[in-house]
Amino acid sequence: YALPSAKTTLPLHLLLALPTGAQGQFSLRLEPQDLVVPEGGSISVNCSTDCPNAQHVTLETSLPKEPLSSGLGWAAFRLSNVTHDDREVLCSSFCNGLQISGSFGITVYRFPDLVELEPLPSWQPVGQNLTLSCQVAGGAPQDNLTVVLLRGEEELSRQPAVGEPALVNHMVEARREDHGANFSCRAELDLRSRGLGLFQNSSAPRQLRTYALPVGPLHLDVPRFLEVERLWLANCTLDGLFPASEAKIQLALGDQMLKSQVERHGDRITATANSTARAEQNGTQEIVCKVTLGDESRETRRNLTIYSFQGPILTLSAPSVAEGTIVTVTCTAGARIQVTLDGVPAEAPGQPVQLQLNATERDDRRSFICNATLKVDGGILYRNESVQLRVLYGAKIDRCQAWGNPDPELQCVKQASKVKVLAGTPFVVRLKHHGTYTCHANNSHGKDTVTVVVNVQGEPRRGWGCRAASPGGVLPAALRAELVAPRRALNPERRAGS
Ligand SMILES: *[C@@H]1O[C@H](CO)[C@@H](O)[C@H](O)[C@H]1NC(C)=O
Ligand SMILES: *[C@@H]1O[C@H](CO)[C@@H](O)[C@H](O)[C@H]1NC(C)=O
Ligand SMILES: *[C@@H]1O[C@H](CO)[C@@H](O)[C@H](O)[C@H]1NC(C)=O
Ligand SMILES: *[C@@H]1O[C@H](CO)[C@@H](O)[C@H](O)[C@H]1NC(C)=O
Ligand SMILES: *[C@@H]1O[C@H](CO)[C@@H](O)[C@H](O)[C@H]1NC(C)=O
Ligand SMILES: *[C@@H]1O[C@H](CO)[C@@H](O)[C@H](O)[C@H]1NC(C)=O
Ligand SMILES: *[C@@H]1O[C@H](CO)[C@@H](O)[C@H](O)[C@H]1NC(C)=O
Ligand SMILES: *[C@@H]1O[C@H](CO)[C@@H](O)[C@H](O)[C@H]1NC(C)=O
Ligand SMILES: *[C@@H]1O[C@H](CO)[C@@H](O)[C@H](O)[C@H]1NC(C)=O
Ligand SMILES: *[C@@H]1O[C@H](CO)[C@@H](O)[C@H](O)[C@H]1NC(C)=O
Numbered sequence: 231y232a233l234p235s236a237k238t239t240l241p242l243h244l245l246l247a248l249p250t251g252a253q254g255q256f257s258l259r260l261e262p263q264d265l266v267v268p269e270g271g272s273i274s275v276n277c278s279t280d281c282p283n284a285q286h287v288t289l290e291t292s293l294p295k296e297p298l299s300s301g302l303g304w305a306a307f308r309l310s311n312v313t314h315d316d317r318e319v320l321c322s323s324f325c326n327g328l329q330i331s332g333s334f335g336i337t338v339y340r341f342p343d344l345v346e347l348e349p350l351p352s353w354q355p356v357g358q359n360l361t362l363s364c365q366v367a368g369g370a371p372q373d374n375l376t377v378v379l380l381r382g383e384e385e386l387s388r389q390p391a392v393g394e395p396a397l398v399n400h401m402v403e404a405r406r407e408d409h410g411a412n413f414s415c416r417a418e419l420d421l422r423s424r425g426l427g428l429f430q431n432s433s434a435p436r437q438l439r440t441y442a443l444p445v446g447p448l449h450l451d452v453p454r455f456l457e458v459e460r461l462w463l464a465n466c467t468l469d470g471l472f473p474a475s476e477a478k479i480q481l482a483l484g485d486q487m488l489k490s491q492v493e494r495h496g497d498r499i500t501a502t503a504n505s506t507a508r509a510e511q512n513g514t515q516e517i518v519c520k521v522t523l524g525d526e527s528r529e530t531r532r533n534l535t536i537y538s539f540q541g542p543i544l545t546l547s548a549p550s551v552a553e554g555t556i557v558t559v560t561c562t563a564g565a566r567i568q569v570t571l572d573g574v575p576a577e578a579p580g581q582p583v584q585l586q587l588n589a590t591e592r593d594d595r596r597s598f599i600c601n602a603t604l605k606v607d608g609g610i611l612y613r614n615e616s617v618q619l620r621v622l623y624g625a626k627i628d629r630c631q632a633w634g635n636p637d638p639e640l641q642c643v644k645q646a647s648k649v650k651v652l653a654g655t656p657f658v659v660r661l662k663h664h665g666t667y668t669c670h671a672n673n674s675h676g677k678d679t680v681t682v683v684v685n686v687q688g689e690p691r692r693g694w695g696c697r698a699a700s701p702g703g704v705l706p707a708a709l710r711a712e713l714v715a716p717r718r719a720l721n722p723e724r725r726a727g728s
């Protein structure tokens with residue numbers, strides 16, 4: 231303690247050297263007994279003694295001092311501008327010619343100028359420890375100063391303030407619930423034992439943002455191969471995020487950001503993008519899905535191959551030709567595509583393949599198939615095309631069947647009566663049908679004739695068949711029969727183009 235120096239009337243060592251007990255029966259009092267002053271404040275004090283012959287009752291202090299009043303054995307003063315450095319006053323008096331004195335302490339208190347919680351990390355991972363630090367400067371007396379760390383209203387830690395400024399730390403494990411929580415600290419100056427109150431100064435709150443970004447995989451769903459000009463969809467999902475609302479997700483193809491629709495459900499975030507591959511993107515491209523949350527991000531990549539597949543284009547020199555005509559079948563496709571026409575491969579990828587034939591009756595409804603294959607990174611892509619040829623040929627009749635392209639008209643004439651019978655229509659055989667018929671098949675490309683003998687005999691029997699009516703055959707009565715039936719196409723099983 232810095233003792234008063236300037237205005238002492240006796241040297242200090244002499245004062246202290248006085249034999250105690252000489253004036254022992256008299257004492258000095260200072261009112262109020264507990265001097266508690268806010269720093270820089272003022273206080274009125276009354277120094278008094280019970281010595282009946284007291285003289286020169288005075289107050290020794292370096293503080294600005296203003297005498298207020300005095301009387302026998304007492305003097306009152308007003309002390310002002312009380313600071314932390316001058317906390318002692320000396321009350322003295324002469325009693326029977328000897329000086330008596332008493333020193334009295336002043337409690338100077340001061341609210342902290344600064345109560346501040348150190349900034350929190352912008353994002354704090356859930357499950358990791360976070361150190362809260364509170365700085366308190368300027369509070370006095372420090373013995374009565376406590377620092378409290380708070381989460382919302384909840385007290386996390388209470389520690390004495392030590393040092394100037396006082397630094398108080400406390401570690402907490404960040405939880406999901408702490409996302410959005412406000413942390414703060416409070417300095418408590420407890421002067422209740424000095425007859426004053428409990429004074430609190432709080433820091434500004436700091437809001438914590440916590441997050442959890444799992445290390446688990448991102449599910450990126452994209453096609454392996456993409457055709458130019460086609461619409462395609464990509465899908466990317468990450469589960470177990472917290473808080474999903476704060477997460478960002480991006481899908482990019484090469485260096486092109488894809489516009490995506492983002493959905494968040496609970497702890498899940500999903501981005502769905504659709505796009506159309508452009509011709510200049512052909513080749514292998516990398517698609518990247520990236521999720522960012524807090525200060526971290528996760529990403530996953532996939533390769534996809536963008537290709538252009540033109541063709542195959544399969545053409546006939548004419549779709550419908552007369553028998554004996556040379557037909558050219560051509561198959562072409564885009565660059566790098568290998569075509570094979572009816573098993574005959576083109577010389578090289580990108581080259582067309584051609585086939586020539588002299589059309590015959592048997593080529594009617596013949597299908598030609600062109601297979602096209604494209605080799606891309608990690609795969610082979612296929613595409614087929616087919617075309618059907620029509621060959622026109624003259625009408626023919628054989629064994630009660632008639633055919634031709636176009637379909638022939640059929641007519642039979644009974645030789646004896648010249649009665650015309652509609653061919654191609656089943657009828658019930660009666661005795662009157664007995665006889666010999668001339669049957670004609672006719673179309674734009676030719677005609678053919680056959681003689682059919684119908685020999686009707688005996689009782690009605692079950693059974694049927696045109697062949698029975700061929701020359702020399704016997705037709706049972708009441709049988710449903712045809713003189714000549716149109717035959718189905720020669721190659722009915724050859725399928726039409728796909
Ligand atoms: C100072 O104290 C004395 C003794 O107790 C008393 O007589 C006197 O009235 C007081 N003066 C003031 C101004 O309070
Ligand atoms: C109080 O003290 C300060 C600095 O110690 C000084 O500047 C100021 O003038 C003083 N005030 C009074 C009223 O003495
Ligand atoms: C957090 O701190 C506590 C107590 O000091 C310790 O037991 C725990 O292992 C720490 N947790 C992490 C994730 O560092
Ligand atoms: C204030 O500090 C003084 C001095 O250390 C001590 O005696 C007193 O108990 C303290 N009061 C409180 C409320 O802490
Ligand atoms: C934290 O403080 C902010 C701003 O003062 C307030 O909007 C928010 O609701 C507080 N959070 C909690 C959990 O009280
Ligand atoms: C500290 O608290 C006291 C009362 O509790 C108040 O008068 C004072 O202005 C506060 N100080 C600051 C810097 O807020
Ligand atoms: C998108 O995700 C859903 C659910 O995971 C899945 O069923 C769907 O096939 C995905 N779509 C695409 C285009 O990847
Ligand atoms: C493609 O995305 C757009 C918006 O980005 C959307 O309106 C459209 O429905 C999507 N199309 C498909 C087929 O998903
Ligand atoms: C992509 O297209 C360009 C020009 O269209 C062509 O030169 C290149 O060979 C193509 N690349 C692949 C891998 O198909
Ligand atoms: C994509 O392809 C490149 C080169 O072809 C390769 O280096 C890379 O590892 C592939 N990426 C993935 C995710 O397969």
Ligand SMILES: *[C@@H]1O[C@H](CO)[C@@H](O)[C@H](O)[C@H]1NC(C)=O
Nearest residue numbers: 553554555556587588589590
């Ligand atoms: C096509 O075949 C028919 C019959 O076999 C023949 O008469 C004709 O000359 C052939 N045409 C050509 C161009 O070879």
Ligand SMILES: *[C@@H]1O[C@H](CO)[C@@H](O)[C@H](O)[C@H]1NC(C)=O
Nearest residue numbers: 570572573574599600601614
């Ligand atoms: C052409 O493709 C068809 C259908 O995919 C297949 O059945 C046929 O075997 C292929 N032919 C050749 C020569 O690759």
